[in-house]
Every structure is written in structure tokens, then in C-alpha cells.
Amino acid sequence: xxxxxxxNREIRVETGTTILQAAxxxxxxxxxxxxxxxxxxxxxxxxxVVELASARGKLVAACAQPCEEGMDVLTSSPRVQNSRxxxxxxxxxxxxxxxxVEAIAQAMGVQxxxxxxxxxxCILCGLCVRACDExxxxxxxxxxxxxxxxxxAAPFEIASAxxxxxxxxxxICPTGAxxxxxxxxxxxxxxxxxxxxxxxxxxxxxxxxxxxxxxxEEVQPA
Amino acid sequence: MPIDYESLTAxxxxxxxxxxxxxxxxxxxxxxxxxxxxxxxEESCGKCTPCRLGTKAMLDTLTRITQGRGEAGDxxxxxxxxxxxxxxALCGLGQTAPNPVLTTLRYFHDEYAEHLYGGVxxxxxxxGLIRYEIIPELCxxxxxxxxNCTMNAIVGEKLKPHSINYALCGKCGVCKALCKFDAVxxxxxxxxxxxxxxxxxxx
Numbered sequence: 001x002x003x004x005x006x007x008n009r010e011i012r013v014e015t016g017t018t019i020l021q022a023a024x025x026x027x028x029x030x031x032x033x034x035x036x037x038x039x040x041x042x043x044x045x046x047x048x049v050v051e052l053a054s055a056r057g058k059l060v061a062a063c064a065q066p067c068e069e070g071m072d073v074l075t076s077s078p079r080v081q082n083s084r085x086x087x088x089x090x091x092x093x094x095x096x097x098x099x100x101v102e103a104i105a106q107a108m109g110v111q112x113x114x115x116x117x118x119x120x121x122c123i124l125c126g127l128c129v130r131a132c133d134e135x136x137x138x139x140x141x142x143x144x145x146x147x148x149x150x151x152x153a154a155p156f157e158i159a160s161a162x163x164x165x166x167x168x169x170x171x172i173c174p175t176g177a178x179x180x181x182x183x184x185x186x187x188x189x190x191x192x193x194x195x196x197x198x199x200x201x202x203x204x205x206x207x208x209x210x211x212x213x214x215x216x217e218e219v220q221p222a
Numbered sequence: 223m224p225i226d227y228e229s230l231t232a233x234x235x236x237x238x239x240x241x242x243x244x245x246x247x248x249x250x251x252x253x254x255x256x257x258x259x260x261x262x263x264e265e266s267c268g269k270c271t272p273c274r275l276g277t278k279a280m281l282d283t284l285t286r287i288t289q290g291r292g293e294a295g296d297x298x299x300x301x302x303x304x305x306x307x308x309x310x311a312l313c314g315l316g317q318t319a320p321n322p323v324l325t326t327l328r329y330f331h332d333e334y335a336e337h338l339y340g341g342v343x344x345x346x347x348x349x350g351l352i353r354y355e356i357i358p359e360l361c362x363x364x365x366x367x368x369x370n371c372t373m374n375a376i377v378g379e380k381l382k383p384h385s386i387n388y389a390l391c392g393k394c395g396v397c398k399a400l401c402k403f404d405a406v407x408x409x410x411x412x413x414x415x416x417x418x419x420x421x422x423x424x425x
Contacts, residue, residue, distance in 0.1 A: 044269045046310045059309045079309065083272075086306035090275035114299055115279040124268065143269075148278055150268030 004071035013067050020048055020062040023075060030075055031084065031104060033091075034125035035063040036172065039134055042126050046087050047104065051077045059083055081108070089113050094120040098175045117148075121177035124150055128169035128178055138162050141169060152178075164205055234325045236318055250347035251330040252337050256284035258322035265315060273316030276307035280323055290350030292338040300334075301327055342411035349393045352410045356397075358383035360405035367397035367406065 003012050006023050013022045018041065023030050033045035041064035048062040054072040057079060074080060088105045092113035095101035098121065105111075126143060129152055133139050140163035144153045154160035170178040192205060223229065227237050235241050245254065263277040280303050283296050304320035304327070311317045327334065336342040343351040356367075356376075361383040368376040368384055375391040378384030386397075398406040 043312060044271070046271050046312065049310050061312070082302075083306050083310040086276070086302060087271050087310060090271055090279060093275055093279065114295075115275075115282070117275070117278070124271075124274070126269075145268075147264065147266045147268045147274060150274065 002067050002069045002071075004067050004069065004073065006073045007075055015067075017067050018063060019050055019060075019065045019067055019071075019073055022067050023050075023062065023073075028075055030062050031107065032063060033100075033104065033123070033174070034127065036127055036131075039127065039130045042130065045123075045125055047084055049080055049083050049087075050075045051080050053077075084108050085110055090115070091123060093117045095123050095175070098123070100174050121175050122152060123175055123177075124152075125174065126152075127172045127174065128152055131168045131172045136164070136166055136168050138164050138166070140164075234321060234328060236321065248345055248347070250288070250343050250345035251326040251333045252284060252343075253288050253345075253347050255322045255326045256281065256288050259284055259319070262315060262319040266319070267315075270310075270312035270316060272307045273311045273313075273319060276303050276311075277316070277319050279303055280307070280320065284323070287334065287337050288343075288348040288350065290337070290341060290348065294338070296338060297327070297331075297334050340411055344410065346408040346410055352393060352408050353388070354386055354391060354393060354395070354397060355407050355409055356384050356386060357405045357407060358385075360403050362403050362405070364402070366400050366402070370396050370400055372396060 001012050002015055002017075003010065004022070005011065006019070006026065006028055009026065009028075011022055011026055013025070017025075020030055020032065020035065020041075030048050030050065032048045034042045035045075035048060041061070043061035043064040046061065049059045050062045050065075051074040052058045052060055052071065053074055054070060059079065062073075062075070085108045088101075088108040088110045090113075091101050092105050092110065093115045094117040096105075096113060096116075097119055101123065105113075124143070129141055129143055132141050140160040141152055141154050143150055144157075145151060154163070167180055170180050194205065195201070225242075230237050230241060240258075243254075259277060259281040263281045266273045266277050268274040280300060283292075283300050283303075286292050287296055300323055304323040308317055308320045308324065311319070333344060336344060337348065337351065341351055346352050361378075363378060363381040363383060365378070365380055365384075368378055372394055373390045373392045375387045375389075376384050376397060377387055395408075398408065
């Protein structure tokens with residue numbers, strides 16, 4: 001157990017708990033964008049920054065910072081709010097048309113952006129890429145290029161053979177930037193596709209079509 | 223000025239390569255900030271929001287100012303952005319990226335204001351704010367600048383003072399570099415030389 005203060009409230013949490021988890025357990029709201037409970041912290045959106053009064057007012061990402069004994073955390077100090085405002089305003093530069101970005105900006109009190117870039121549905125939160133890697137295990141997509149050109153793509157920007165068509169990336173995407181397209185039969189799939197007895201099309205991988213075998217695998221871990 | 227970790231930090235600089243750069247009065251501080259911002263913007267990996275978008279926003283604002291297209295509020299926006307990126311970026315690159323902006327704003331705020339509100343680049347570097355002029359009294363009419371002008375922007379006859387066609391001038395400075403009579407000067411601030419402008423302000 002470690003003891004710390006969040007917004008002048010004394011809080012006790014298990015060792016290894018992040019500031020974000022500790023705050024949410026105690027009803028203290030911290031905005032997030034790239035954070036997802038089922039995934040490892042990514043600390044990229046910088047919306048969850050909090051001020052460490054115990055470390056000369058340093059701003060850290062609450063999603064990735066573990067709680068430490070004697071920490072003094074401020075979740076809505078002027079410095080924190082200022083930083084979040086600019087971050088939200090920057091997100092608006094290319095994402096002002098997205099309801100999610102609009103909602104975040106509104107919550108920060110940002111009405112319009114002083115800077116604009118070509119509109120882009122993807123906000124590079126990396127949720128899709130991490131879900132594909134950590135939850136599905138397929139690693140069919142990744143973040144490619146760098147800086148402003150950074151984007152989510154399959155290797156060499158061609159349909160990935162590793163993709164099992166599970167749609168996890170499309171479901172986890174907070175802005176709807178990933179669309180599902182029916183491209184059966186999957187081109188060059190590494191998985192053996194199963195042919196539908198009615199329409200004759202190939203879609204579901206054979207391995208995933210065999211529900212009984214899959215369930216057995218789940219019940220009896222090797 | 224001792225060169226040690228604490229003194230450099232107090233100045234807003236860092237210990238490390240490129241942490242301290244010595245320049246003279248021929249370097250425009252706004253252009254210098256733009257140059258360094260261009261470098262870090264290209265180096266940004268793009269993972270975190272403040273560095274990916276903030277460096278680009280700062281670069282575009284600085285570029286606008288150096289081109290003479292600055293808008294009211296640009297200096298305040300730059301200061302806000304620089305502070306936010308410095309405090310919230312994920313890694314050391316983003317955290318130090320705004321340093322050239324912050325230090326030039328801190329020590330050369332006047333130069334920013336001159337660019338923005340006076341149309342003046344006192345180092346005569348920013349092409350959007352300068353103009354090359356041929357001083358008729360000094361020009362010998364030797365045709366050297368006329369023949370070497372890359373844009374064919376100089377008009378004149380042999381042994382008669384030349385003049386510059388500003389519709390064509392690309393502000394490359396070849397004429398000034400080649401003139402043996404120092405007859406080419408660079409002016410800034412709506413076509414007036416700095417001295418004229420200073421005099422106008424004093425009056």
C-alpha cells in the first residue's frame with residue numbers, strides 16, 4: 001500500500017496503481033483519449049497530464065505514472081488546465097469535425113483553434129494498433145512514418161495477411177476513422193478461409209469457425 | 223557567464239550539442255527560432271500530441287512572421303504554445319523543442335514586435351521584409367550586377383545608374399555581393415532604411 005494526496009485528499013492504493021486508476025477509484029475525473037482499461041498505458045495524447053506538486057510542479061501523464069508514497073498530485077491546477085487546453089486546441093487543428101474532439105475541447109473551454117491543418121479522422125491515439133497487438137495478437141496494423149506523416153497502416157500499405165478480420169480495431173477506434181469493408185475472399189490470408197455452404201463465399205477463417213474446438217482450447221489451457 | 227549546468231538552465235538553455243549558439247547582429251532572431259523549429263519539427267516522431275502538432279503550429283507561426291504575414295496575437299500564441307509543449311511533451315525532444323522560441327522571446331522580444339508590427343527585420347534577413355536598393359550616387363553603371371542578376375531584375379545602361387525592377391527581384395543578394403562600389407544597400411520596413419525609420423520614430 002502507498003499513501004498519497006490527490007487534490008488534497010488523502011488516498012491509499014495498492015502498490016503499482018497508476019495515478020489515473022487511483023483518481024478514478026476515488027471519483028476524481030481526469031480526461032483521457034489514448035487510454036483504455038484493457039490496454040497498456042501509452043501516454044501519447046497528454047490530455048491526462050497532472051501536476052506533481054511534490055516534484056516541483058512537473059507535469060506527468062496520469063495513465064502511465066505509478067503512485068508513489070507521499071506524492072502530492074493536482075489534477076486541475078491552472079498549469080494542468082492550461083496544458084490540456086493547448087493540447088485540445090491542437091487536436092482541433094485537424095479534428096475539429098470529430099464529435100469526440102469537439103466534446104473534449106468544449107470540456108476544456110476551447111471554442112475554436114488558432115491553428116488549422118487538413119482535416120483527418122485519425123487522431124493517432126494508437127488504440128487500434130495496440131488492441132490488434134495486445135488483445136487480438138494478430139499485429140496486422142502498425143503506426144508507420146513519423147511526425148505529421150504518422151499514420152496507421154498495414155505493412156507496405158497492402159492488405160495484411162495477418163489480419164483475421166475481427167474488427168477489433170474498428171470497434172475500439174474512438175473517432176470512427178477505421179471503416180469495415182467486405183473484401184471476401186480475404187486476399188492472401190495466412191488463415192485457411194472457410195467456404196459458406198449457402199453463398200459459396202469465403203470469409204471466416206476455418207480455425208475460428210470451429211466453435212467447439214475453440215471453446216475446448218479456452219477451457220483447457222495448455 | 224560560467225558555462226555550467228545550473229547557469230545554462232537559468233538562461234533557458236541546455237547542456238549539450240546545440241544548447242548554446244553564438245550569433246552576431248547579422249542573424250535574425252525570429253529566423254533563427256524558425257530554423258531550429260523546422261529542425262525539431264522534422265525530428266518529431268509524432269507519438270505525442272503537443273510535439274507532433276505543437277512544433278508544426280509554432281513553425282508555421284514563425285514562418286508567417288518571417289515572411290511579413292504575421293498576425294496580431296502571434297507572439298502571445300507562440301509563447302503559450304512553447305510553454306505548453308515544453309511542459310507536456312512526452313520525451314526530451316519535445317520538452318526542449320520550444321527552447322529557441324522561449325529564449326528568443328525572452329531576450330529578443332523587440333525583434334518579434336518589429337517584425338509583426340513594424341515590418342522591420344533589423345538583421346535584414348527575412349526576405350518578406352527587406353528590399354535591395356541601388357544608390358544612384360554611388361552606382362558607376364558598370365553593368366556587373368545587371369549581367370549577374372539571376373532574375374534579370376536590374377535595368378540600366380552602361381555608365382548610368384542602374385535600378386531594380388521589384389516585380390522581378392528575388393532578393394538573392396548577388397548584386398550586393400558583386401558591387402565593387404557598395405552601391406547596393408538593403409532596406410527594411412516598408413521600403414525605408416532602418417536609420418530613416420529610427421529618425422521617423424524619434425520625430
